[in-house]
Amino acid sequence: MSxxxxxxxxxxxxxxxxxxxYVDDQPMPADTLHLAFGLSTIAKGRITxxxxxxxxxxxxxxxxxxxxxxxxxxxxxxSAHDEPLLSDGTVHYLGQALFLVAATSHLAARKAARxxxxxxxxxxxxxxxxxxxxxxxxxxxxxxIWSKGDAPAAIAKAARTLSGVLEMGGQEHFYLEGQAALAxxxxxxxxxxxxxxxxxxxxxHKVAExxxxxxxxxxVESRRMGGGFGxxxxxxxxxxxxxxxxxxxxxxxxKMRYDRDDDMTITGKRHDARIDYTVGFDDDGRIQGxxxxxxxxxxxxxxxxxxxxxxxxxxxxxAYLLPNARIESxxxxxxxxxxxxxxxxxxxxxxxxxxxxxxxxxxxLQMDPVEVRKRNYYAPADTAVPDRxxxxxxxVEDFILHEMTDALLETSDYSARKQAVAxxxxxxxxxxxxIAFAPVKFGISFTLTHLNQAGAxxxxxxxxxxxxxHGGTEMxxxxxxxxxxxAASRFGIAMDHVRITATDTGKVPNTSATAASSGSDLNxxxxxxxCDTIRDRMAGYLAETHQADPATVVFADDTVTVGAxxxxxxxxxxxxxxxxxxxSSTGFYKTPKIEWDRVKGQGRPxxxxxxxxxxxxVAVDVLTGENRILRTDILHDAGTSLNPALDIGQVEGAYxxxxxxxxxxxxxxxxxxxxxxxxxxxxxxxACSDRPPVFNVALWDAPNREDTIYRSKAVGEPPFMxxxxxxxxxxxxxxxxxxxxxxxxAPATAERIWHAVRRVADV
Amino acid sequence: xxxxxxxxxxxxxxxxxxxxxxxxxLDLLRERLALPGTKKGCDRGQCGACTVLVNxxxxxxxxxxxxxxxxxxxxxxxxxxxxxRLHPVQQAFLEHDGFQCGYCTPGQIMSAVGLxxxxxxxDDADRIREGMSGNLCRCSAYRGITEAVQDATxxxxxxxxxxxx
Ligand code: FES
Ligand code: FES
Numbered sequence: 001m002s003x004x005x006x007x008x009x010x011x012x013x014x015x016x017x018x019x020x021x022y023v024d025d026q027p028m029p030a031d032t033l034h035l036a037f038g039l040s041t042i043a044k045g046r047i048t049x050x051x052x053x054x055x056x057x058x059x060x061x062x063x064x065x066x067x068x069x070x071x072x073x074x075x076x077x078x079s080a081h082d083e084p085l086l087s088d089g090t091v092h093y094l095g096q097a098l099f100l101v102a103a104t105s106h107l108a109a110r111k112a113a114r115x116x117x118x119x120x121x122x123x124x125x126x127x128x129x130x131x132x133x134x135x136x137x138x139x140x141x142x143x144x145i146w147s148k149g150d151a152p153a154a155i156a157k158a159a160r161t162l163s164g165v166l167e168m169g170g171q172e173h174f175y176l177e178g179q180a181a182l183a184x185x186x187x188x189x190x191x192x193x194x195x196x197x198x199x200x201x202x203x204x205h206k207v208a209e210x211x212x213x214x215x216x217x218x219x220v221e222s223r224r225m226g227g228g229f230g231x232x233x234x235x236x237x238x239x240x241x242x243x244x245x246x247x248x249x250x251x252x253x254x255k256m257r258y259d260r261d262d263d264m265t266i267t268g269k270r271h272d273a274r275i276d277y278t279v280g281f282d283d284d285g286r287i288q289g290x291x292x293x294x295x296x297x298x299x300x301x302x303x304x305x306x307x308x309x310x311x312x313x314x315x316x317x318x319a320y321l322l323p324n325a326r327i328e329s330x331x332x333x334x335x336x337x338x339x340x341x342x343x344x345x346x347x348x349x350x351x352x353x354x355x356x357x358x359x360x361x362x363x364x365l366q367m368d369p370v371e372v373r374k375r376n377y378y379a380p381a382d383t384a385v386p387d388r389x390x391x392x393x394x395x396v397e398d399f400i401l402h403e404m405t406d407a408l409l410e411t412s413d414y415s416a417r418k419q420a421v422a423x424x425x426x427x428x429x430x431x432x433x434x435i436a437f438a439p440v441k442f443g444i445s446f447t448l449t450h451l452n453q454a455g456a457x458x459x460x461x462x463x464x465x466x467x468x469x470h471g472g473t474e475m476x477x478x479x480x481x482x483x484x485x486x487a488a489s490r491f492g493i494a495m496d497h498v499r500i501t502a503t504d505t506g507k508v509p510n511t512s513a514t515a516a517s518s519g520s521d522l523n524x525x526x527x528x529x530x531c532d533t534i535r536d537r538m539a540g541y542l543a544e545t546h547q548a549d550p551a552t553v554v555f556a557d558d559t560v561t562v563g564a565x566x567x568x569x570x571x572x573x574x575x576x577x578x579x580x581x582x583x584s585s586t587g588f589y590k591t592p593k594i595e596w597d598r599v600k601g602q603g604r605p606x607x608x609x610x611x612x613x614x615x616x617x618v619a620v621d622v623l624t625g626e627n628r629i630l631r632t633d634i635l636h637d638a639g640t641s642l643n644p645a646l647d648i649g650q651v652e653g654a655y656x657x658x659x660x661x662x663x664x665x666x667x668x669x670x671x672x673x674x675x676x677x678x679x680x681x682x683x684x685x686x687a688c689s690d691r692p693p694v695f696n697v698a699l700w701d702a703p704n705r706e707d708t709i710y711r712s713k714a715v716g717e718p719p720f721m722x723x724x725x726x727x728x729x730x731x732x733x734x735x736x737x738x739x740x741x742x743x744x745x746a747p748a749t750a751e752r753i754w755h756a757v758r759r760v761a762d763v
Numbered sequence: 764x765x766x767x768x769x770x771x772x773x774x775x776x777x778x779x780x781x782x783x784x785x786x787x788x789l790d791l792l793r794e795r796l797a798l799p800g801t802k803k804g805c806d807r808g809q810c811g812a813c814t815v816l817v818n819x820x821x822x823x824x825x826x827x828x829x830x831x832x833x834x835x836x837x838x839x840x841x842x843x844x845x846x847x848r849l850h851p852v853q854q855a856f857l858e859h860d861g862f863q864c865g866y867c868t869p870g871q872i873m874s875a876v877g878l879x880x881x882x883x884x885x886d887d888a889d890r891i892r893e894g895m896s897g898n899l900c901r902c903s904a905y906r907g908i909t910e911a912v913q914d915a916t917x918x919x920x921x922x923x924x925x926x927x928x
Contacts, residue, residue, distance in 0.1 A: 260804070649863060653904060
């Protein structure tokens, strides 16, 4: 069997030899045009005049387009049709695309794009959460509120209460390959687009609208991305649409990529947020009632903000039973980049609010934070308890964190190290240590129920080689490898007989974005269905010609055994071909059991939950705020892992990225709304030397109780939130400097830590 | 103004007329010489995706003006393998799965080749992490990267000892 094996990425030999092609590496015809946007330099206002004469006259410029030149839809929004490709005269954020330049080289296009002479009537932008709350600037009419029981009453009755506020910053995706797309005009006014996108169908849809044609006139291909992390779910629309429109207008191939600064200035990031909490609990630390107010900064257009904010609400409980809860969510509209999908999709924001509360309770009661958490956990699976429902009414049927927590505390030697940290802190004034445990329970499925579907197309050729295509996209997560493993297992053949081709809307239509960690769950199942259809046909034919029972035909070890006869898979394929057996099939899968009423906030939005837990130890220099992660231990639930090597890679990468979000990755906008941190020189993502020097990662190897592909679990996003343990450990180190609760905000930069130390210090 | 330079790229002598004297080595490789294996991550010397070897030293090709390279020897990821035989560093990245999306990989590998040649890090994991910290990997495949560099260092040292004997 090829599943459950640690096979490397399918494109590994290409990657190490520099032959793996990304969009910008495609050889292009000599007459290719290169595109660049002219960007707004104010955050809010109206354009009163746009003089583009100098742009048009610049060397190499072939065409300059404004909104008036767009032949059809001027919209690149994935949701509300509120995101013009080129400004319609209003400016919503600093960095918005106003006009489009096509030139003979990338450099010529970029240089010309700076020459626009734009006159604005400037207005005061709404930039911060406070400003937006004050102005009532929001999407939807008012806050979304979901509740369970009666939280205010429970809090009023509780033995103890406390409240607090947690601010958290956004996060730049910093996919190492920036946004890029190219378009090739085809006959009939059709167009082929190659895009670095997690969502080829969305690109196809938006391009079709923009060129005024049905979707069948547009073919979109995505071979691989140099990282996506959610940032290529909707943010690639603008480039692909631009290329397609100009390609059809000029009859020339077009290519567009953002330089890093432009990419960071133009595209949306993780939503930053503020969470207010009030909690009532008993003297043992058990929560009686809780109220969260989540204020989510969404930026200028709706994009995917509503489901992101929903998911923040859906993870406000994290791993804990909340007998009474009220969650209020404000989706705030601001004159900043339109915040978008980012690994975890709002889940991290909601979850860290809950983890902050746990920590705060533990501090107030002077209890071990792990103990407080364990007391509030959902009940273990298969035990009889009166209540195991989330605030949104889903039963938590598969809760395994009790066992996982015990196992991790043991392997990480938590108690002894907690003791050692306390001793160290008693003896050292300037370098303080901190240690923290954090659990993760993450819901798997798209919360928009209809997105939970996938298709696949599998061909068996007469020589026994297999080609397959599915709707998922490859961005480094190893999806293609996992899906190929599924196909190889179904046919009982070696991996090198299976080839996965680039994701292509012409092969598998109506796909969902590769997002919500659902890639292998959905596409793996669809491929399995397609393979099984072909296998059954082959078995049926071979059984008939050998007077055997089809159920006894065995596909294994590159051979097919039918009765007394054994054929190589290639021979079997040839026989079936000669027997006129169709050796090609589509496959389709839709996730069962889920139903969700997002307005009421009730139902079963998730098919299952994925779990994880981490212990992180840090050291902080209290004089400077400088800090380091010393050691991290992780136990993560990937069900029966399809590929342990890839899954461990995902867990490590996600943890480091999560810790980056909460520590060094700081986005700073100035008072005009300009993003000041728009390059790696000012925006610090984790480097090789930031990885914890001791980093123990293990998978919790137990099958998913739901019938997923080979009983595996999704693994792309859940471990991102294990990074919360690093943030909590920093808080723990700061707390050791005094008696007050540090209330550290995120990202916990050296500067914030320094201030927090000053706040809590008794001196 | 144009300028001609002669240099060796991946073992082949090239005479190149630069129409724009400000062109970087990175753009020259990617856009003129059809060598897109070297990647552009930031174009300002901050991510390492564009790392190549110039006269055996690792440099950020996005910060290197092609005009300064008359007479130089340039090695890119495309020139590392000997025919079908991968360089030991490439082999080690393959075996340790030192990547996810692969976009930083050519730069990581070239940087590792340079680091090993510098000889300061040896197979010490901490030093390797420091020595490789100019090459960002957003997927954080840092475990595989570090292990690959360690492993390749050991193999190359053993090979060198064998060759010397
Ligand atoms: S592209 Fe040269 S260092 Fe980033
Ligand atoms: S493998 Fe994706 S950036 Fe390194």
